[in-house]
């Protein structure tokens with residue numbers, strides 16, 4: 001389970017401190033999924049980085065299971081992230097010099113030797129419809145295919161937490177739909193906690209929860225005021 005309590009994040013900038021997350025709290029259990037929506041610059045990517053162990057909060061606590069990643073040594077944190085967290089970044093971040101298969105295997109190259117990884121990578125790539133593209137380099141893939149490689153790479157270590165930053169942002173409606181299908185199928189199979197940033201209502205509707213973030217404040221829906229009763233005339 002992912003638990004975030006009273007997270008704030010303030011960046012130092014030339015014009016002074018900039019608070020991009022403001023008292024953000026939520027919990028998601030195993031197999032839960034949530035979409036995060038909000039305007040550009042509202043703090044969506046920052047929130048994923050903080051809960052994914054990439055960027056420490058200025059205050060507040062993140063826990064994945066019983067572990068607080070920011071209480072770990074840098075080496076333990078890197079190992080934790082590699083084993084427990086899968087990231088699909090806003091611009092997919094594939095290594096241009098590596099083939100599709102090698103890109104998916106990158107997270108398995110650190111830590112203990114994982115002899116079963118190549119077979120698992122092939123199976124995942126079959127699953128995402130890229131079984132015939134194993135030797136392509138990213139430049140020789142379509143946008144949707146790159147996105148699917150990024151998803152396979154995020155899933156290769158069977159993470160407990162999967163964080164996706166606009167995974168269908170650059171895709172046409174049909175490809176977006178296929179990528180969303182795939183993401184949900186993998187999420188369901190592996191019972192990850194899934195957090196997806198998206199601007200698409202159609203995609204957001206497919207997750208258990210839909211949350212909104214505006215100027216660093218997350219509303220999870222529970223606090224929305226009930227409209228006042230209006231007496232019919």
Ligand SMILES: Nc1ncnc2c1ncn2[C@@H]1O[C@H](COP(=O)(O)OP(=O)(O)OP(=O)(O)O)[C@@H](O)[C@H]1O
Pocket residue numbers: 011012013018020038039040041042043044045046047
């Ligand atoms: N390292 C940094 N230092 C200073 N300011 C930053 C830093 N990273 C992000 N910001 C600022 O924090 C705010 C939130 O950024 P963030 O990337 O989380 O937004 P976002 O909601 O993901 O936006 P988008 O939809 O455009 O991707 C932005 O105004 C951005 O300029």
Ligand SMILES: [Mg+2]
Pocket residue numbers: 044045046090165
């Ligand atoms: Mg962003």
